[in-house]
Amino acid sequence: MLLVLCALVVAAAAWPNFGMMASPGSSTSDAQKQHDVNSVLWKVYEELHDPHLKELSQTFDPLSGHYDDDGVSAKRLMQEFNDHRLLEQKHWFSLFNTRQREEALMLYDVLEHSSDWDTFAGNAAYFRVRMNEGEFVYAIYAAVIHSELTHHVVLPPLYEVTPHLFTNSEVIQEAYKAKMTQTATKIESHFTGSKSNPEQRVAYFGEDIGMNTHHVTWHLEFPFWWDDSHENHHIERKGENFFWVHHQLTVRFDAERLSNYLDPVDELHWDDLIHEGFAPHTMYKYGGYFPSRPDNVHFEDVDGVARVRDMLILESRIRDAIAHGYITAKDGSTINIRDSKGINVLGDVIESSMYSPNPQYYGALHNTAHVMLGRQGDPHGKFDLPPGVLEHFETATRDPAFFRLHKYMDNIFREHKDSLPPYTKEELEFPGIAVDSISFSNRLETYFENFEYSLINAVDDTEQIPDVPISTTVPRLAHKDFTAEFGITNNNENDVMATVRVFAWPKYDNNHVEFSFDDGSWNAIELDRFWTKLTPGHNTITRSSRDSAVTVPDVPSFQTLMTKTEQALASGSALHLEDFHSSLGLPNRFLIPKGKSEGMEFHLVVFASDGAKDAAVDGLHQITTFHHYGLHDGTYPDHQPHGYPLDRHVDDERIITGVTNFKAIDVKVYHVEH
Incomplete structure (x- = not known):
């Protein structure tokens, strides 16, 4: 598989449109952008493999690019580079090191102020072979997330770009052994420590x-x-x-x-x-x-x-x-x-x-x-x-x-x-709205599964020796998919917009003493938050666990991203990675806690608040890719505080449990050992 991928990357050399500078405003396909980002992050500690990028790294002049800051950032970074003030390659990088962070952000500024893709990609290629690898990776990731040019670019999973930061050293050593002996290997990973801890x-x-x-x-x-x-x-x-x-x-x-x-x-x-x-x-x-x-x-x-x-x-x-x-x-x-x-x-x-x-x-x-x-x-x-x-x-x-x-x-x-003063009844109630019922399609169940990821980028490379598949498997928590169903009655004569907020907290501490409502609500886990339209009368709302606003799906592997990208480029078709454009959220696998084999009780609450008052952005009920911590332009879609209505001290729980737009049930989460 890896040999095929390498062939695809090399084959990309046959495609035109990259090596020449384009005028500001010229368009570049999402697939080409994805290809370029993939290529500069692939084997980031080694030479560039993509022929066009490799050539560009030697011929591109950062001072000749198009920038929206008149090239100020590029001039600054080039001065630092020419004065030999930048951190050398093959050295550790830490964002908390003030000077190293400054250098990474110099490159970020250059990329962020690039006003066309050829300038962005040219700078990425040029500094990829000259700057410290850790600083480069940080700058690329930050720039792709924030640049106006890269809204549809999906960043490869960091654990496959810089595996050393995610993988135990014993596994890395086994990966080197596999590389040196040219033996395809799948290595079993274990968590740090022993059972005595x-x-x-x-x-x-x-x-x-x-x-x-x-x-x-x-x-x-x-x-x-x-x-x-x-x-x-x-x-x-x-x-x-x-x-x-x-x-x-x-x-x-x-x-x-x-x-x-x-x-x-x-x-x-x-x-x-x-x-x-x-x-x-x-x-x-x-x-x-x-x-x-x-x-x-x-x-x-x-x-x-x-x-x-x-x-x-x-x-x-x-x-x-x-x-x-x-x-x-x-x-x-x-x-x-x-x-x-x-x-x-x-x-x-x-x-x-x-x-x-x-x-x-x-x-x-x-x-x-x-x-x-x-x-x-x-x-x-x-x-x-x-x-x-x-x-x-x-x-x-x-x-x-x-x-x-x-x-x-x-x-x-x-x-x-x-x-802060506790919420009053008037601040909590949603007139005419009643949450009547909460149910689930199946019992809430977790288990461990083995997950495999590539270690190709962990080992040193040479053009003379081909890659062999090297990967590791690690156990990870996952849950069985489920659908929640909420019955909500709208006693008003017209449609209303509602914000539905779903939380849960463990019902008992480790001594099986029940948490007070005040302590429990402070420890509430946010499971979902979404906007919906309620028509007059009874409304049944179903919500898949996969659609939770607080979680995201796993990003495709680096290999998958490369394969899909090269296929799109070769066929001239669109690259469809919409499900992964936002990676800001917990892995969906962690939506619910592990629970216990005999079942662990959680207090689950649903609160429906006035969506018209809550919404800071129009049409939230129609947005299918709700960005939990804000929209791409930095605006935040919800007027209410995070955790509302459980974010403040509760003197008397009857104030909140007594409003009709609040409903609570007890549920159990079961852990199944395979």
Whole structure:
């Protein structure tokens, strides 16, 4: 199969229209764009394989391209390159390294400001062979996600582009052996650790390659470095999205723990022990192994990053702001956060992103914390170790301490949410609307399946020796497809638009003590959110688990993308990858938690709110590709806060359970061992 793919790539040389510069505004097919992106990411540590791109990498002049910033970005990057200031190739890259991030973003700016495809692709080819591979991959992924030229380009799965960041080192070593002996090999992967470590029971969650991809993709879509003064749009509710995506990861992790007879995770704190150590069992392509951390170590100051007392001071300032109900801006003015929009400001502050109103005072709690925790294996640089797993969004969730760190920040966010007044009956009810029933087509059932992905890009290459198939299989959680059916009565005389919100939380803790409504609602997992039209009378709404707005399907393998692309180019037909244009969401496999073999009870709630009031964009009920965290232009389609109506403290649950547009049932999730 791989030999066929290589032949197809080489055959692409016969197709015209790439090597010559086109005038601004000329069109390039989606298939050609997909082909070019595939080609620059294929075997990114080796020479370019595509003949046209290879030639272009030597003949293209970045200063001759067409740009919407008059070539300012290209001139800057070329100056840095000509002055030999860029990071060398075959060296590790970390986004949290300030200089390395600056270099990657220089290339991102060049690509983002390219005003036609020939300029974009020419720059990609030129810098592919000259810049550090990690910086290049990051810039390409960020540019394809945000550029106006690449709306229909599907990025290959990162775990097949840079497999070292997703695959245990033992498997990588087996892959090298297979390459050297020219033996087609399928290698079995295992999760990190042993059965003597209780955390091993939930390793399938944090180490899942789809989960890792989700985490890095979210941070590519909503990067902390995003600066409106340099970009083409403002990202609405970026800080709130930061809160919500990590809150959902935290509560989902707790649900997986309860599924495996473990207590919910405790928060990590600066003046306490880091109880759980971690041995990553992963290695950089170049630069050694990821550092380990033993059990029960105290946080130490990290040279050149921060002192532990600095982190305590930043935390104190943020908690003080929550208690007072306002953030102090750079100019000394105050920004009220004691309302539904306050969470957005607080998210920008805690991350801290370029949207933070006062990073000098409040710092960057989240970003600095990642580096602080990642460096605890070598805090003073004594052993010159490379960055830890917490310093890469691709690898961060592998470390159980990631979830303890985010539980710590989630509790800070909860302080803010608890400071807001509970919703009143008037804020919750949807006059004339009653949710009557909730049912499922079959029982909710999960299981583990083996997933295979290619390791071809993990091993070194030479044109003299052909590729042999090398892959690995890893167990991953999946669920049986199901359909939910909601019975909703519209007692009004006219059609109404409704937003249907579906949540669930574990009914009991690990001691089989039932969660209070207040604690349960804070730990609610969002399962779906969609808009629908309700006609007068009874409405039956069916919703497939595959259509959940919070999840996305698995991206096709790199091989599949290449095959489909070359076939479209050869036939001159359209390339249909519409289902994968947005990769922003959890893998659909993780829609429901693992559950237990005897069944694990969840409290499932459905809330129908006024869609006409909620919608910030027209025609949401007709949009079949609802973008859960916002639309491509940065606008957010829902006026209500993330988690509404469960995002605030509940003094008396009868206020919410008493409205007719709210319905709750108990369901069980069964795990089937094959």
